[in-house]
Amino acid sequence: MISVSRSDVSDADIARALLIMTTQNIGLIAYLNACIYETKRIFFVGNFLRHNKISCRTLAYAIDFWSKGQMKAHFCRHEGYLGALGAFLSNTSSSSPMAES
Numbered sequence: 001m002i003s004v005s006r007s008d009v010s011d012a013d014i015a016r017a018l019l020i021m022t023t024q025n026i027g028l029i030a031y032l033n034a035c036i037y038e039t040k041r042i043f044f045v046g047n048f049l050r051h052n053k054i055s056c057r058t059l060a061y062a063i064d065f066w067s068k069g070q071m072k073a074h075f076c077r078h079e080g081y082l083g084a085l086g087a088f089l090s091n092t093s094s095s096s097p098m099a100e101s
Contacts, residue, residue, distance in 0.1 A: 016054070023055045027062025034071055043074045046083035
């Protein structure tokens with residue numbers, strides 16, 4: 001095991017490592033859900049991915065790795081709008097006043 005002192009690691013290194021770790025976990029959860037629902041294409045939306053090339057590359061790599069190349073990650077161009085639309089639609093149910101009109 002390599003021993004590294006805290007003074008040798010910058011705050012940016014820690015932030016990047018946490019971002020990659022979190023994104024890999026999101027990728028694994030997305031892959032497992034795709035297995036449950038038997039789909040080969042996984043779409044990611046939301047402002048978290050807007051101009052976030054590190055996360056997009058990590059998600060694409062994670063999906064490719066865990067699926068052994070059988071699944072593909074897709075990223076939408078208007079991710080913020082689609083994320084907001086998804087949140088709106090999930091909040092609308094048949095019992096809401098908006099659904100009755």
